[in-house]
Amino acid sequence: MEFDAVLLPPRREHSVARGWWPERTINDALDAALAAWPDKVALTAVSTATGQTTSLTYAALADAAERLALGLLRRGVGRGDVVACQLPNGWPFAVTYLACARIGAVLNPLMHIFRERELSFMLRHGEAKVFLVPKQFRGFDHAAMARALQRELAALRHVIVVGEAATQESFDAVLMAGEPAATDAERAQMQASRARPDDVMQLMYTSGTTGEPKGVMHSANTTFSNIEAYAQRMRLGRDDVILMGSPLAHQTGFMYGLMMPIVLGASAVMLDVWDPATAVGLIQAHGVTFTMASTPFLADLTKAVAASGETVPSLRAFLCAGAPIPGPVVEKARKVLGAKIVSAWGMTENGAVTLTRLDDDDARASTTDGCPLPGVELRVVDAQDRDLPTGETGRLLVRSCSNFGGYLKRAQWNGTDEAGWFDTGDMAWLDATGYVRIAGRSKDVIIRGGENIPVVEIEALLYRHPAIETVAIVAYPDERLGERACAVVVPRPGQSVDLPALTGFLASHKVARQYWPERLEVREALPTTPTGKIQKFKLREMLQTGE
Known part of the structure; x- marks a missing residue:
């Protein structure tokens, strides 16, 4: 696949000259760690579902990366091909990234919460050749979803499943494809294909809260x-x-x-x-x-x-x-x-x-x-x-x-x-x-009658209210003023909050009346991203639809 990372070349000379771009890849870092500390524990991965803990030394990590890289190579994956993965935190995710770097493939990490609607767009837009998924994660059958998607995506050649050992497309089978050992021709091909410092090595989609998700391209x-x-x-x-x-x-x-x-x-x-x-x-x-x-x-x-x-x-x-x-x-x-x-x-x-x-x-x-x-x-x-x-x-x-290098396409x-x-x-x-x-x-700024409300500062103050566990302030439309502010609150256990108590608290802290929320919504929880960031766009939608 051709990547249009047009923002990289114009700043290359300056960035290298200033010492900002180190001209190294993850391959260089892994090789250095392997040479210096082969027996040091590189990563420890914990599965909450099984209670299993897996530890890999740098030697074991490098060996697994080489074997998976060879397995991918033997399935037709090479330089510039996109390998998508929807894996949870763990050693298979790490090995997949390192294997891609070994053969110059581009990793496209996908959040585990994405389902058919988001994935069909991202996998098609990124022209993913391979999609790695867990058999199941948090009670959801990712393998079945991935295989259903494969039937609709012409570019998607392989669905590789972690935790499934019965097929040639299981993660274990691809990992073990390192046997028999690489031929001289394969070793030469892998060496020639290794990712270079300015190659696109990661394709990561933004959340797509407004319009379609955007594919962010990064290099080493x-x-x-x-x-x-x-x-x-x-x-x-x-x-x-x-x-x-x-x-x-x-x-x-x-x-x-x-x-x-x-x-x-x-x-x-x-x-x-x-x-x-x-x-x-x-x-x-x-x-x-x-x-x-x-x-x-x-x-x-x-x-x-x-x-x-x-x-x-x-x-x-x-x-x-x-x-x-x-x-x-x-x-x-x-x-x-x-x-x-x-x-x-x-x-x-x-x-x-x-x-x-x-x-x-x-x-x-x-x-x-x-x-x-x-x-x-x-x-x-x-x-x-x-x-x-x-x-x-x-x-x-x-x-x-x-x-970044730009948004793909x-x-x-x-x-x-x-x-x-x-x-x-x-x-x-x-x-x-x-x-x-x-x-x-x-888009989160609230302008009430021409006056900008300092949302972040008001939220920070309300977090000091003894009855408030979590708070977010969002806009709702108003015919006269354009917008007004609504506080969406999750109370602390056993506590309750009403609007007079909230505005009285702000008044006691000498906050200008124009900055006070004029509406209060109490919720058991607020919508968040998997990393815990409150999704204010969803709160605005809830206010507009009355949900």
Whole structure:
């Protein structure tokens, strides 16, 4: 397949000259780790359904990658072919990615929640030749769905099933295709096909909350430039143990739970279904030093540790991304876990862009979304692309060494000007020290009678209300003012919330009346992505339809 990653060539010379693009691939990282620490545990994967734990050394991981690569090669998969996978966190996912890199194939990770509607579009658009799925995951028959989809997709040659041993298209059968051993011709072909630093190595679809999903293309250079700067900011190295409970099919899990440990020669611990009690046990058993997830994961882990009386002394830092972290969550987590809480902001298109620093005051994590990593520049502009003064909210533009190569077959949507500035679609403001605060997606901004409501700040304040567990503020249409604000609230167990109590709380904190929500919806739960980010577009739909 031909990839139109048109955003990569114009910035190659500059990025290499500045040292931002390291000219390395995951093959180079795995080969280096294998040579230096063959017997070191590379990853430990836990299945919550079976309770099974699988550990692979770097030697075993490299061997499995080579064998799966050969199995794929013998099934006609080669350089530039797309291999899609809908696998949960675990060693088969890791081996699949590494095998693709061995033969120059492109991995297309797909979230396990996707069903026929989303998958039929993504698999067809990406021209996937292979689709790897679990036989079953969380009670759903992925194998049956994948085979039904295969009948409709001309490009999809193979459906490979993990956990099914009876067919030639099972994962085990493909993995064991390394016997007999590779011929000289096959070894030469694999060596020649290996992914290069500027090749598209990952195709990852955005959530598609408005219109069709977009296929984000990344190379080794764009991802490595981000991972190395991120690891340096977090002071991570080969002695660290990294826990990943966020899905590997999301950029958070893929870059920092799968790629980063190999880049560092560190160890990864992968959890397929988030369970805070299990996470506590894994941190203790494996000496986990770092993890990254969204705010609900942090709140869950804090609650589990507090309730159990256990401690997690090895955990040095918990990085939160996906949405601003409420101050009370940071304060409680810092006290209970003892770990530094770091806030970050990023996108599928560029990985993590801004992070707070480990030496920052704890309040930075709840009042900002960090400052740029090396190789990253930020601008906040108005509707005419004019730079705004410090403290004023506008559109956030990013120019970064980790920016993506473009949207597959949709270059007209790349949102990047000739100077390399990418329009993130987020609203934000910068403080005097260069730290950024995300004010929400541009479509999430509420404009009441011409006045912008500072949604993020009001939400952060409401998280301090003793009866509120979770809150999101979204717009609903109003004939006179255009929009008004509605607070959608999940109360704490045993508590209740009404609108007078909510507005009275804001009044006691001297919040301007124009910023008060004028409607309250109480729910048992809010719709979220698999990584825990609240889906405000669904809340807006609920308000409009009266559901």
